[in-house]
Structure formats: structure tokens, C-alpha cells
Amino acid sequence: MPKTALSAPLFVLLLTAPVVRAQQTDGWTPEVPRLWDEDAVEAIELPLPSPEHSPKHVSSDFYYAIPERAVFRSYDVYHPDFEPDGYWEWLHEQEPEVVFDATQLKTKADWIRAGELVFHEGNEYSTGTEMEFVRDREAYEAAGIRLDSEGRFPYGRYFIREKGKVELGTDACATCHTRVLPDGSVLRGGPGDLPLGRVVAFELRKELRADPDDDAVVDETWSDYTDHAAPWLTPDPAAELLGMSLGELASVWDALPAGVQARQRAAFRFPARVPDLIGVRQRRYLDASGLMRHDSLVDLMRYAALNQGADSLSSFGGFVPAARGGDELRPEDFTRYSDAQLYALALYLYSLEPPPNPNPTSPAAARGREVFQAERCFTCHPAPLYTNNALAPVLDFVPPADHATRFDVMRRSIDTDANLTLHTRRGTGYYKVPSLLGLWYRGPYFHDGSLATLEDVFDPARLEAGYVPTGFRGNDAKPVFGHDYGLDRSPAERADLVAFLRTL
Numbered sequence: 001m002p003k004t005a006l007s008a009p010l011f012v013l014l015l016t017a018p019v020v021r022a023q024q025t026d027g028w029t030p031e032v033p034r035l036w037d038e039d040a041v042e043a044i045e046l047p048l049p050s051p052e053h054s055p056k057h058v059s060s061d062f063y064y065a066i067p068e069r070a071v072f073r074s075y076d077v078y079h080p081d082f083e084p085d086g087y088w089e090w091l092h093e094q095e096p097e098v099v100f101d102a103t104q105l106k107t108k109a110d111w112i113r114a115g116e117l118v119f120h121e122g123n124e125y126s127t128g129t130e131m132e133f134v135r136d137r138e139a140y141e142a143a144g145i146r147l148d149s150e151g152r153f154p155y156g157r158y159f160i161r162e163k164g165k166v167e168l169g170t171d172a173c174a175t176c177h178t179r180v181l182p183d184g185s186v187l188r189g190g191p192g193d194l195p196l197g198r199v200v201a202f203e204l205r206k207e208l209r210a211d212p213d214d215d216a217v218v219d220e221t222w223s224d225y226t227d228h229a230a231p232w233l234t235p236d237p238a239a240e241l242l243g244m245s246l247g248e249l250a251s252v253w254d255a256l257p258a259g260v261q262a263r264q265r266a267a268f269r270f271p272a273r274v275p276d277l278i279g280v281r282q283r284r285y286l287d288a289s290g291l292m293r294h295d296s297l298v299d300l301m302r303y304a305a306l307n308q309g310a311d312s313l314s315s316f317g318g319f320v321p322a323a324r325g326g327d328e329l330r331p332e333d334f335t336r337y338s339d340a341q342l343y344a345l346a347l348y349l350y351s352l353e354p355p356p357n358p359n360p361t362s363p364a365a366a367r368g369r370e371v372f373q374a375e376r377c378f379t380c381h382p383a384p385l386y387t388n389n390a391l392a393p394v395l396d397f398v399p400p401a402d403h404a405t406r407f408d409v410m411r412r413s414i415d416t417d418a419n420l421t422l423h424t425r426r427g428t429g430y431y432k433v434p435s436l437l438g439l440w441y442r443g444p445y446f447h448d449g450s451l452a453t454l455e456d457v458f459d460p461a462r463l464e465a466g467y468v469p470t471g472f473r474g475n476d477a478k479p480v481f482g483h484d485y486g487l488d489r490s491p492a493e494r495a496d497l498v499a500f501l502r503t504l
Ligand code: HEC
Pocket: 119, 171, 172, 173, 174, 175, 176, 177, 260, 261, 262, 263, 266, 272, 273, 274, 275, 276, 277, 280, 283, 285, 286, 287, 288, 289, 303, 304, 307, 308, 345, 426
């Protein structure tokens, strides 16, 4: 494929345009809250099914002693066939530049733009061989990584924190919460579709090819283990990793399709689907299990702080993931976002809008709306949000008496696979009722992304023995039980229902 013929001066222009700062104010005043208040951080989290293992987070003294991250100027990453000539060399000549400066932000629009920079900032940075995959054609092929319409890798950016050293920001919000739509446009905050599991598997196999004798064996100090362990459960969902060779570990990562991740606290076998962040403002609970309450913007800031590192410092009934087998935790070994950065990030997430829906209403969709009414889907998915923002218990979970007054708990169970919410550190005993807005660009569906398409959600064959899930399936084929609403309708009615759902 030909390289794009961008001349050097043109890409300089494109990539170094400064963040525009409006001079006028808009009558809006930023109010950056202090997010790490011990009681408040504790109060947003629902208890785990065994409440004695619910996390005890670090003190606010510890949290605020963690050094703040700087947000640096960043640059596009291209697939090797599309990188402009001279770009790589040009990157090496750029000066590091810190681009987030709260004192310069005046209007709400300024803050939102600054929040987008935080969204892209790496939680970690890779350099050298660790980041080779973005410059390796084979990795794109092997993992099935999508590109935007300009041939760029939209899930990560290059950072210059030191002149002459080009690093890839990894584990940014954008890494997991970016989607490429079929027309090549990029949906920021959309339900992410980077096949991260397959990228990691590719890297591990490459390492193994380079050094076939290096049969490294996973032990309790590996993050693959500590991120996902729940040692008080029998079995511990991460115990199967212990003693694995690199090749075996690669197969475990490989089982995660695009849009499904073994997020920290979940498990490789019981992963979570990456949700859509567009519309997050209206959700009362965050995560599939409704793990965190979300009453206002500061709760979203707390969610981001916990999930970008802070909950690894917490003690889950004595198990501290970041302590990796007994190390003492020291604030200076970690980094955190500043309160102002997280405030900007939360404002940015609240500002996200869905893309225009290309599915106009049709006679089929109109008939499908009638099926939706007749099946009483609205009892859980009422317009306009198409969710009642409530939590449905799984079958084996008996909600403690006080939950009825503390949380928005339903009595009905919908009987989908209970493992994520019962057998991981991310569990509560519930699954929240997801909104149906934006279903047309989402997928895979259900909390674990086990079903690739809406047709699959409403396919009665998914209940039968021998069914092979079309999304995440782990290591074996198994039926996708539960949520059987609408499944006994005729094929034509189910097709109508799906046509209606695609208009939302
Ligand atoms: C490694 C991938 C990854 C990264 C990095 C990541 N997320 Fe997520 N995020 C996920 C997954 C997977 C879930 C679903 C977890 C669940 O359902 O238990 C999730 C859930 C969420 C939710 C809950 C939304 C809902 O409706 O339930 C929010 C909010 C969120 N992420 C924001 C962020 C922000 C902000 C950042 C950056 C600071 C970030 N995420 C970084 C993978 C990631």
C-alpha cells in the first residue's frame, strides 16, 4: 500500500496546533471537588457478595501523597503502511510539552477539551520492543486491529516525555473506550473494540519465538495473577494461571475477543464487556454488576481514580493486589491523576454525544415496537433512557435485607451467567439493567459480551446444549442462558423487534 504523501510542514501544522483557549468566560465556574474523601470513596462501592472482602481503600493522606501525572502533548500512531515519510524521525526531534494546566482553563469548553487530553494520556508508557506491535504489520493482521479511515491506530498515541524518546501511552481510557465504526469514523467513549487480549497474546508468542527456552512460569507476583485473584474464593478465579508457561498464558489472553476484557478485579474466565461511555451521565450504577454508585460528577472522578490504579492498593480482606506477595506500599511508587485532571475528564465524558443513528424508523421497526410493548420490556427498559437504572439479583444471590433501602434492587432475577458478579472481586450479586440506547453501534452484548449481535440475543438456539457463543466463550462452547424475553416469538417478530431496537 502506498504511503500517504503528507509533506513534513503539513503534518507539523496538523499535529502541533495548540489547544485553543477561549478568552471569554461563559458564566460557568469550575468547581474542582476534593475527590478522595475516605467515607465518600467507601460509600460509592456496593459490598462484595462476601462483604468482609469488600475493599478497604488507602487513606486520603496516602492517596494525596502519590505523585500527580503530567499530561503531555501526544501524536497520532499510524499503521506502518500509512505513516507519512519522515514522521518517525520528526517525532524524535520534538520537545516534551506539558499541555494540561488548570490555571489556563476558563470556560467549560476549555475544561472539556482538556478532559479529552486526559482521556488519551497513558496510564503507563511502553517503549522499544514493548511497543513494537503498533509498528508491526503482522500484529494488525494477527490480532485483527482496526484502523481509522486515515490508516491510524486510534487506540493509543505517541508521547514525548523526554526529547528523542518516543513512547506509546498504554492503558489510557482511550485504549479501551474507543470504537471504529464501519465507515472508519472513530467513536471516542464508545464501546471499545480493541482486541487487547489478542494483542497481548501476539506479544507473548513473539517473546516465546525469540527465546523458546524462556518458559517463564506465572507465580503470585505476576500482575496477570494479582489483577484477577480473589484468594478467598474456592476456586480462586485466577488460580489456574499459577504455573502456566508463556504459551499457555497466551492462549488465556487470546480467548478475549474485541470488546471483552479481563478488567482488573474480574477474571480471564469471567471477563467484562467494555461498556459504552456515551450516556454515562444518566446511569445510576457503573459496571455490569453495578459495583459503583454514580450520583454526581465527583463519583465518576472517584470511579476513574479507583480504576486507574487506586483500587489495586486496597485491602480485600487482607489481600492487597499491588503488594505482589508482601511488598510494602509506598506512595512514591505510583502515580495518580490530579483532582483537576479528573474533573476535566469527567466533564469530557459527560459531554459525549451519540453518533447520528443511520436506522430510520420503518414498518418493521414499528411492528417491533409493538412486540416491545406486548413483551413488557419497558418494565425494566422504560423510555426515554430504556433502563430503570435498577439492579437485578442473580439466581444464587439472596440480597441482604438492608439492600432494599440502600440500593435500587429488583426482586426479579434475569438468570444470565452469574460468575462475574458472584465469583470475582468485581461482583455484587447483581447485574444492572443496561440502557438500550445506541444498541445499533454496540456489541458484543450482555455483561460478558457472550453474544456478538442483537440477532444472537434474540435467537432461541442460544439456550440449547452445544450452542457456540458468538462473542466471548472462554475455552468451551456453552449455552447462553437467561434473559429469555421475546425468545418464543416467531422469527419474523424477533426480526421486527431487532429492527426496532436498532432505531434507539
Ligand atoms: C484495560 C481497559 C480499560 C481501560 C484502560 C479503561 N477502562 Fe473503563 N472499563 C473497561 C471495562 C472492561 C469496563 C466494564 C467493567 C465491568 O462491567 O465490570 C469498564 C467500565 C467503565 C465505566 C463504567 C460504565 C458503565 O456504564 O458501567 C466507566 C465510567 C469507565 N470504564 C471509565 C473509564 C475511564 C474514565 C478510564 C480512564 C481513566 C477507563 N475507563 C479506562 C475497560 C477499561
